[in-house]
Amino acid sequence: MRRVLALVIAVLLVMGMLxxxxxxxxxxxxNTNENGAQVEAANNLxxxxxxxxxxxxxxxxxxxxxxxxxxxxxxTGIKVVEKVYSDYNxxxxxELIGGTAPDVFYVDAYxxxxxxxxxxxxxxxxxxxxxxxxxxxxxxAFIQDGKVYAISKDYSTLALYYNKKYVNEKDIPTTLEExxxxxxxxxLKKTLPEGMAAMTYNQDLARKMHxxxxxxxxxxxxxxxSNIADPAIVNNLRPLIEAAQKxxxxxxxxxxxxxxxxxxxxxxxxxxxxxxxVLGHMAQNFPNIEFGVMEVPTFAGKKGTMVFTVGYxxxxxxxxxxxxxxxxxxxxxxxxxxxxxxxxxxxxxRKDVADATNVASDINKIPHIxxxxxxxxxxxxxxxxxxxxxxxxxxxxxxxKEKTLEEGLKLAQxxxxxxxxxxx
Amino acid sequence: MMNKRKRAVAILGWSFLTPAMLVIGIFVFxxxxxxxxxxxxxxxxxxxxxxxxxxxxxxxxFLDSKTRIAFQNTAFFVAVVVPIQTFLALVMASVLxxxxxxxxxxxxxxxxxxxxSSAALTMIFMFLFSxxxxxxxxxxxxxxxxxxxxxxxxxxxxLKVIMSMNIWSTVPYFMTIYLAALQDIPKSIYEAxxxxxxxxxxxxxxxxxxxxxxxxxxxxxxxIIGTFQMFDQAxxxxxxxxxxxxxxxxxxxxxxxxxxxxxxxMGFATALSIVLSVVILSVSLIAKKLNNSxxxx
Numbered sequence: 001m002r003r004v005l006a007l008v009i010a011v012l013l014v015m016g017m018l019x020x021x022x023x024x025x026x027x028x029x030x031n032t033n034e035n036g037a038q039v040e041a042a043n044n045l046x047x048x049x050x051x052x053x054x055x056x057x058x059x060x061x062x063x064x065x066x067x068x069x070x071x072x073x074x075x076t077g078i079k080v081v082e083k084v085y086s087d088y089n090x091x092x093x094x095e096l097i098g099g100t101a102p103d104v105f106y107v108d109a110y111x112x113x114x115x116x117x118x119x120x121x122x123x124x125x126x127x128x129x130x131x132x133x134x135x136x137x138x139x140x141a142f143i144q145d146g147k148v149y150a151i152s153k154d155y156s157t158l159a160l161y162y163n164k165k166y167v168n169e170k171d172i173p174t175t176l177e178e179x180x181x182x183x184x185x186x187x188l189k190k191t192l193p194e195g196m197a198a199m200t201y202n203q204d205l206a207r208k209m210h211x212x213x214x215x216x217x218x219x220x221x222x223x224x225x226s227n228i229a230d231p232a233i234v235n236n237l238r239p240l241i242e243a244a245q246k247x248x249x250x251x252x253x254x255x256x257x258x259x260x261x262x263x264x265x266x267x268x269x270x271x272x273x274x275x276x277x278v279l280g281h282m283a284q285n286f287p288n289i290e291f292g293v294m295e296v297p298t299f300a301g302k303k304g305t306m307v308f309t310v311g312y313x314x315x316x317x318x319x320x321x322x323x324x325x326x327x328x329x330x331x332x333x334x335x336x337x338x339x340x341x342x343x344x345x346x347x348x349x350r351k352d353v354a355d356a357t358n359v360a361s362d363i364n365k366i367p368h369i370x371x372x373x374x375x376x377x378x379x380x381x382x383x384x385x386x387x388x389x390x391x392x393x394x395x396x397x398x399x400x401k402e403k404t405l406e407e408g409l410k411l412a413q414x415x416x417x418x419x420x421x422x423x424x
Numbered sequence: 425m426m427n428k429r430k431r432a433v434a435i436l437g438w439s440f441l442t443p444a445m446l447v448i449g450i451f452v453f454x455x456x457x458x459x460x461x462x463x464x465x466x467x468x469x470x471x472x473x474x475x476x477x478x479x480x481x482x483x484x485x486f487l488d489s490k491t492r493i494a495f496q497n498t499a500f501f502v503a504v505v506v507p508i509q510t511f512l513a514l515v516m517a518s519v520l521x522x523x524x525x526x527x528x529x530x531x532x533x534x535x536x537x538x539x540x541s542s543a544a545l546t547m548i549f550m551f552l553f554s555x556x557x558x559x560x561x562x563x564x565x566x567x568x569x570x571x572x573x574x575x576x577x578x579x580x581x582x583l584k585v586i587m588s589m590n591i592w593s594t595v596p597y598f599m600t601i602y603l604a605a606l607q608d609i610p611k612s613i614y615e616a617x618x619x620x621x622x623x624x625x626x627x628x629x630x631x632x633x634x635x636x637x638x639x640x641x642x643x644x645x646x647x648i649i650g651t652f653q654m655f656d657q658a659x660x661x662x663x664x665x666x667x668x669x670x671x672x673x674x675x676x677x678x679x680x681x682x683x684x685x686x687x688x689x690m691g692f693a694t695a696l697s698i699v700l701s702v703v704i705l706s707v708s709l710i711a712k713k714l715n716n717s718x719x720x721x
Contacts, residue, residue, distance in 0.1 A: 090684045097469040114686045118470035195556060253576055256554030258547075268556075385686040389665045396577040396668035415490070422484060423689045 046077025048323040052312075053095075053105035055088040057344065058280065064343025071339060072330045078323045096120050096315070103318040104327055107150040109141040109309045109379045110206075117382050121149040122314040122321060129329060133350045138309045141377045150311030151332040152349035154341055156275040157371035158207065158305045160297065161260075164290040166192055166270040176211070176299040180243035189248075192270055199271040200263050201240070201249045203395045205388040207273065210304040210376040212236050219387060220380050226387040226416035229409040236300070237405065244399045265289055275308065276368040280345050295367040307375035309349065347372070383420050390416040463695040468688060481695035491696065493670045494678040495703075497583060498652060501674065502707070505590050506647040510640060512595045517602030518632055531603070538597045546660040549589045550576060576661070579669035586657050586672060594650065598643045605639040606632070641715045645708050652704045655680065675700050 095101040126148040142150040217232035265286035341348040398408035553575040560572040655676035666673030683693035
């Protein structure tokens with residue numbers, strides 16, 4: 001009897017363990033709306049389920065996403081299961097390889113060339129998604145060889161922020177050359193409380209690619225190799241780097257804060273160049289700071305800024321491609337994008353939605369929206385990660401004057417190319 | 425009858441073993457074998473592309489300058505952190521084992537860093553060592569330095585900041601192990617030493633240290649394994665880049681960079697991790713030999 005009992009327990013243990021092996025993703029069922037009376041049963045997709053992979057955002061973003069999903073399900077009868085990742089690109093990569101990736105997922109523009117090269121994104125029929133309604137730079141970020149691979153959901157651009165208590169907008173130089181080469185920042189610093197910097201900057205190519213590439217230079221040559229030490233790029237970066245070497249501008253890290261937003265909010269800096277994602281941060285955490293926003297000053301005689309966008313793409317391995325396409329059509333369509341962008345406070349990628357929702361009524365967003373017309377997308381082939389990484393790696397030594405700008409960038413280029421060629 | 429019984433016992437034993445065997449088999453043994461297999465190939469796991477390239481991945485490890493830097497950094501990190509953390513843990517344990525007042529309180533306080541996640545600790549240390557942070561402020565006030573040092577963005581200091589953090593956060597854990605071991609040293613040995621008129625420093629080096637030798641081996645091995653695999657602190661510290669100037673590039677971080685992101689060189693990454701495990705194994709064996717822990721008994 002005891003033996004039988006023991007065996008039974010053992011079998012139960014094994015079974016319990018095997019049951020534990022079943023796929024158990026962190027799935028949040030965001031919607032169970034089945035009694036949607038208004039279900040347009042025009043298609044036979046009703047009742048299907050689409051999994052959507054995304055990274056988590058703040059509360060208002062989550063609420064806006066859930067609202068859009070509820071509306072979508074009520075309209076089409078297609079259920080949506082949300083899968084939220086914390087370390088997005090790493091986790092998604094693992095799931096794509098393992099074959100458990102969601103049907104639809106966020107595609108960051110800078111990762112798009114890589115995903116397209118790996119063949120994990122389904123080509124889409126652009127006309128179905130009204131891609132002509134989108135800003136050109138946002139649309140083109142996901143087009144390769146004439147094929148559309150993802151549809152932009154929103155975007156962010158960089159603009160110049162200043163603290164109104166210390167800086168007068170009229171005094172700010174209108175060109176970056178003047179701002180960095182001239183005495184404005186030095187004089188401003190003298191009027192600030194001790195320990196407060198005149199301006200912060202980031203040691204990241206993502207924030208200054210438009211400057212590096214001014215006048216037609218390119219950070220990439222021969223499709224994959226780093227070209228960061230090109231004399232034209234060196235000269236383009238010189239004003240910025242010299243300002244950093246002279247201590248006119250500092251990094252947020254130098255000030256002991258995590259990023260520009262905290263530096264401005266804690267009155268550790270008077271000026272910064274930052275994306276519109278900082279607006280929500282300021283409103284939520286530093287409502288008493290009065291700041292102004294203006295377009296990034298011109299460089300080399302031209303307006304310029306960076307634009308960052310994320311799109312929705314369909315997994316090649318998806319079994320619900322039609323339903324997935326329906327979802328993207330809705331969420332990047334007029335109605336879905338209106339719900340998403342007004343709720344989350346982000347900028348709509350579609351011009352018609354931008355007009356309809358009157359985003360330009362927010363004075364702080366105007367410079368960001370203006371930037372979309374001339375911005376450089378943060379995207380450049382499949383090796384940009386390595387190129388940027390080596391740039392970040394050697395920039396501190398340049399700023400500390402341990403290496404000249406030429407030497408440092410040459411090292412960054414050589415190092416990156418060694419890795420890129422080694423990976424081939 | 426007896427035979428049948430034996431068989432039943434055997435079946436019972438195996439059935440109890442099966443769950444663990446399955447888990448370890450799938451997640452450890454098969455993974456190791458697969459990694460070994462991948463390391464001899466040029467692979468693209470997205471497209472399922474496998475090409476046998478023999479020892480190319482391993483060859484690259486020895487030719488690649490970045491890999492050399494990563495191994496140098498890691499070796500330096502281990503060489504500094506392990507001896508210091510072992511020694512400090514031993515000293516702190518014997519102090520807390522003596523008859524000082526409030527030792528329960530100190531034991532609790534000292535153990536707290538171990539309970540904090542290393543990600544949070546890294547953020548705290550980055551604040552402490554920032555240009556306007558407390559460390560610079562104190563050093564300025566004491567006139568130790570004239571201008572604040574940029575610890576975080578200076579290749580000369582970055583890895584050392586991580587070292588100090590690592591030592592600070594791991595010492596308490598090893599201290600606890602030593603504390604437990606100290607209870608096992610017979611009081612009579614100390615009493616005999618007292619009779620002979622030994623000083624407390626003498627007692628520490630002649631009685632405490634030799635008696636704890638097996639534990640020291642364990643602590644050192646755990647330290648070596650932990651420090652060779654250091655990843656999270658370097659990752660957070662440098663935002664994943666291993667900078668400034670490769671100063672925080674560790675082997676584990678290099679493996680991550682090659683396996684994920686746009687690099688997609690899983691073959692090279694697995695070759696690196698296999699070499700890393702061989703290195704850890706050999707260093708551990710050497711450390712064990714040097715400490716000569718068996719000789720005590």
